[in-house]
Amino acid sequence: MGMGIDGLASGLNTTDIINALMNAAAIPQTQMKTKVSTDTYLLNALQALNTKFAALTTQAAALAKPDGLAKYQVASSSAAITATLSANAKPISLDLSVTQLAQAHSVVTAPLQQWPSSPPVLTFVKNGVQTEITPESDSLDDVAYAINKSAAGVSAVKIAAGTDGSGNAQYRLQITSSDTGSAGTFSIYQGSAADVTAGTAPALAGTTVLRAGQDAQVKMWADTAAEQIITSGTNTFTALAPGLDITVHQLSATPVSLNVTRDASQVTTAAKDLVSNVNIILGSIFTQSAVSSAPGATGSAAVTAGLFTSNSTTSSAKDRLFTAVVSPVNGLSPATIGINSTKNGDFTFDADAFAAAYAKDPALVESTLQTIAGRVADAAKAVSDPYDGTLSQSIKGQQTVINDFNDQILKWDDRLAQRRSALTTVYANLEVQLGRMQSQQNWLTSQISSFDSASSSKK
Template sequence: MTMSINTGLVSGMDTGTMVNQLIQLEAAPQNALKSRLSTTQVTASAYRTVNSALAALATAAEALAKPESWTSTKGSSSAGSVTVATTSSATPGSLTFTVAKLATTAASVSTGRWATTTEPAGLATLDFLSTVDGSSKGSVALDGTESLEQVATKINATAGLGVVASTVQIAPGQFALQLSAATSGAAAGFELAAGSPFSATGVGQDAELKVGTDTATTSSYTIRSASNTFDGVLTGASFTVTREESTPVTVSVAADPDGLATKVSGFVDSINNALQTIRTYTENTPGSKAALRGEYAVTSIGGQLLDAVISAVGTLGSAAQIGIQSTRDGAIVFDKEKFSAAIKASPDLAQRLVGGTGTAGDPGAVTGIAGRIRDVAKVASDVTTGTLSSMAKGQDSLVRDIQDRIATWDLRLAKRKEMLTRQFTAMETALSSLNNQSNWLAGQLGSLSQ
């Protein structure tokens, strides 16, 4: 309920303005709370921004601390028709072969044609046989009343059949039923029992690679795959063939120093991002308006990250040997050329310096740079126990408390304004009454003098 206020017609005072000014004076504590609320919200956001950078760093460090991250390999092929893909478990190796066959998919089409796909097709029960050994793959019961669409639906719904059916338009007003094996390869091949109104349009065939040649001094062997992708022929690698090749093709899996360098470079970028974020939010130079200006709990994390990088790793020495070191302004630099040279000179040195040696818990295990960075970042950013997470939650709690106090002040000031409005209204009413009495007395005195 809003109370109207007398504007001072009797007293001549602007009582409405006076009430608003009094309320503004009394609202000073609330305004201070609002200013504090804004600062607290900015602080909470700053903690979370730093926390996000450290959480990302912890993830990057965790990945680089795993041994499989250091088995970086790349595949290559001497022919454009063969592509190679590797996984983290791939090991160096090579294989030379010719592509004798490509994998194909068995298929058949109905010999009959229909004007529509919805009229009764007149097909009897279909018996599917394996082209490998003639054994039954399954049957689809039909009574002739089903349309082509219904026949296709029944075939596709038959579990274990391994055949996909679809209606195809051969020409305007001519439809047929197409049957295809669900997968390529010889084992998926099928045929229909004798008498069925279908003819084969494709034969299921495995892809074949021929390795070596049969001569007086050498022998050959064949590698088969139901698809055109060969998995596991070389450990941790797969290669896909797209055409037959009578000219020998060589696929190779080799160590990839550049791939390792890219991983380490990305890790260093994550460290620098975390360090820069910390510096930005804790800047303590004169005139700085940083949200966490001079906050030791945060700046100390930056110091721990730097120590984790530049400190020696057991008896191995520092990471400067592999091109990782700090600058005077507290950043981390990565020298790719030095890293590559170190990899060539001692292939496992970088892994031991960054990833550590031994298994966690072993007496002789040494934590590498990645492990040390991970530990520092996790202590700070852990969702439940992280120091930064706890600080952000503390600011959130303070925000809620301040918001509650501001809301209480809203009620208090509203009641105060109502009370002042009533008081000034009462004053104007009293003055009006006195003014009326004065006018009446003046009138009475005036009548006595006549």
């Protein structure tokens, strides 16, 4: 902040004078700042609206695809099998019998006090892969630790196994494959991987197989000429049929029925959500285009325009979206599937009417809804496309205007700073000149007083 120069010689409040002159000089910049604030508020509203249109484009385009309304549900007749569906599911009915569950291969060693060889070297062979393991000692804890730390794909647990004839504590190692299925079956050899390859490493003596690794099995089309056994390394069978995954939980002597059917409730929900999101956009444009009035200072009504009042881009977007929904499809009104227009310029959705129409003719209802969704997607894309969408282009233009004003405001900052500096210099010089003039006046006054005094004394 510069040094104040108020009233050094003139007694004038020069700071207030300069500030008043600066306020007058800054009027164009102030007007530009007000314009930027107003335009930024509008820009934010347009961007929010554009985001809604873009989301609607994605939603409607997905429904308009050939399989966009492929909504299905699956039912199982038994807890022995549960099923899930993916996007490409198709209607189907299957009868399956669970004849075998997947299990992990597991063995247990003979009762031991320590590993039978020292230093211990053992090799696991699993699915054709050899993994050599060298524990730090023959301690069963060290052996279990080395097994668990290795890449053999198995885990080991030390379990108490009573005492030997001398009362010494004994333990067994229970070793289990980390994955289920026949591919998880493993063998244990006493010796290095090289010894196993050479055929000189003996199998670990005294081991007992607790569970043999096995695949899960289901029987399809049982007792027919087409009977088929399907296996899986886990209890889950992926893509057993298009879009159908199953998990088996228990054996079933009686075939389990799986039925994949159309899910009318999901289709109804999809239609409801589409109408709801259309209404959100229409309501947003309507609300921000409304003109409000309130009593003014003089008692007369003061009219305030909305952000989108007289905005042709948003008005055109609203009309295009409304037309996309309300227009007939093959001569049929959308009201036939529960989509009704209102006097407010939006829509209501009658879920009961839609469900009734769907139950009567699902193909016709899906075709009608997909046509509407396709038109909505086209209308929303024409508005929100980032390259040539009407609203996107309007946003870019608005941003350009704001950027230009901000550039001008920055230039005005420099201009006004120079103006203030010039005014400060002028008034500082004025004070200097007035000071000099006052000094001269004081000198002349003193000289005149001296002359008058001299004249009086001679008399």
